[in-house]
Amino acid sequence: MRMIFVNLPVRDVEASKAFFAALGFGHNPDFSDETAACIVIDENIFVMVMTHEKFAGFINGEISDAHKTTEVLTCLSADSRQEVDDLLAKALAAGGKPWLPAIDMGPMYGVSFQDLDGHVWEVMHMDMSAEAAA
Numbered sequence: 001m002r003m004i005f006v007n008l009p010v011r012d013v014e015a016s017k018a019f020f021a022a023l024g025f026g027h028n029p030d031f032s033d034e035t036a037a038c039i040v041i042d043e044n045i046f047v048m049v050m051t052h053e054k055f056a057g058f059i060n061g062e063i064s065d066a067h068k069t070t071e072v073l074t075c076l077s078a079d080s081r082q083e084v085d086d087l088l089a090k091a092l093a094a095g096g097k098p099w100l101p102a103i104d105m106g107p108m109y110g111v112s113f114q115d116l117d118g119h120v121w122e123v124m125h126m127d128m129s130a131e132a133a134a
Contacts, residue, residue, distance in 0.1 A: 003044040006074055009055035009063045010117045013037050015095075016049040017034070019116050022094035023087060029112030041076065073112075073123040081109045083121045088113055 006121040010016040017027055017037045025047075026040035027031065035054040039047040054065055064071045078084045099112040099120055110124035 001044060003046065003112070005046050005048055007048045007050065007055065007058065008048045008115075009052050009117050011052065012116070013049055013051060015116055019091075019094045019096070020047065020049075023090045040125065066120070070120055073120050073122055075124055078123050078125045081125050084111055084125050086107055087111075089125045091115070096121075099126075105128075 008016075013036065014032065016038070020039045021027065028038040028040055028046070031048075032037035036048055036050040039049060041047060050058075055063060076087075078087065083132075088098075091113045095112040096115055099114050103110045104126075107127040108124065109127075110122055112122045114120055114122060
């Protein structure tokens, strides 16, 4: 089984841990310290939030400022439109910022937000039953 690890530079590891906990995601202390934290999104999906100093050790060049440029769109699936809306509400209540307006294309519905460090997250629900009926 493959696993996905998204690595993100953050200004404050503890604040990022609290942000993702507010969204309902777990934390694996076995792969965390004062410079990084392993956020558990799902069984095989993890986000490693790292201080800028630690992140810089893994890259060539400079760390982009996600508040000024978009370096990646990370999209998570949701089981329902309500779950999409709920996750956006949690993100905004935890200090995230809205990004683009909601997308409503019939069977596909999604929202987006920026986390505390400006990284863009999308949450999408795709009604596969609508596709099967077509």
